[in-house]
Amino acid sequence: MAADQLSRVFSALADPTRRDMVARLTLADATVNELAEPYDVTVQAVSKHLRVLEEAGLVSRSREAQRRPVHLEAEVFDLMTTWIERYRRQAEERYRRLDDVLRSMPDGIEPTPPPRPETGASR
Amino acid sequence: MAADQLSRVFSALADPTRRDMVARLTLADATVNELAEPYDVTVQAVSKHLRVLEEAGLVSRSREAQRRPVHLEAEVFDLMTTWIERYRRQAEERYRRLDDVLRSMPDGIEPTPPPRPETGASR
DNA sequence: AGTGTGTTCAACCGAAAGGTTGAACACGAC
């Protein structure tokens, strides 16, 4: 479940702690311990969060002596914005069309829209 | 937990079924039964999904006889794009600065970075 | 070698997700 990357990315960012970690990583790479410091949880918990972010493709870890600096992979953001923008545009397009229809109506008609319009489409 | 709206929105869209429902709702409003039709789950399960989407502010339901047409509230998308774009920009800004630093280095210096630096390089 | 620091692995726990079935509710139609 939640197999595809888009699901993993959304899911990863659904957690406030992980979102905060991502925010901090936009400023600088950091180690697990550094990342854990501000939060009131164990370092192991943060390590788990990082695994989630990593599996979503949002961060990568390199090896550097015994430290494992975490690096943000910001390109993954595009995955989300592409999805969001696509459907935002589709929704806006629909509203535009709807407005046109309503505007072209003699006043007071109040549509009675066609029995079962698009509904099926998608996918 | 997952109290804030941003978390709820990300969490709502982390599920492929819900994402698909949102996609379809960009084309037309739909009832619970219409939405449930393509999926291999009970109508109750879809009803639950809708509640999640509703609590995230992504959809609204009006009453229309015994039907409860579901309507997409696309403005909520802005919440996400605002967050994403903010940190994407921050990340890009950081890379830009980093590039400047590296470019201003006499060749071959290869830093020996200060005790516990930003760890940055890579990328 | 042995110690210390950073990180992960493993087992466990409680709460929440996502699904089910079965009953209830809301309303139009007859």
Add this chain to the structure above:
DNA sequence: GTCGTGTTCAACCTTTCGGTTGAACACACT
């Protein structure tokens, strides 16, 4: 009123999630 349709509520089940503790691993330092 009764019937049928659309929707939600309630209880339950299983899996996942976010957290814990305790042990192990990896490496630098002396």
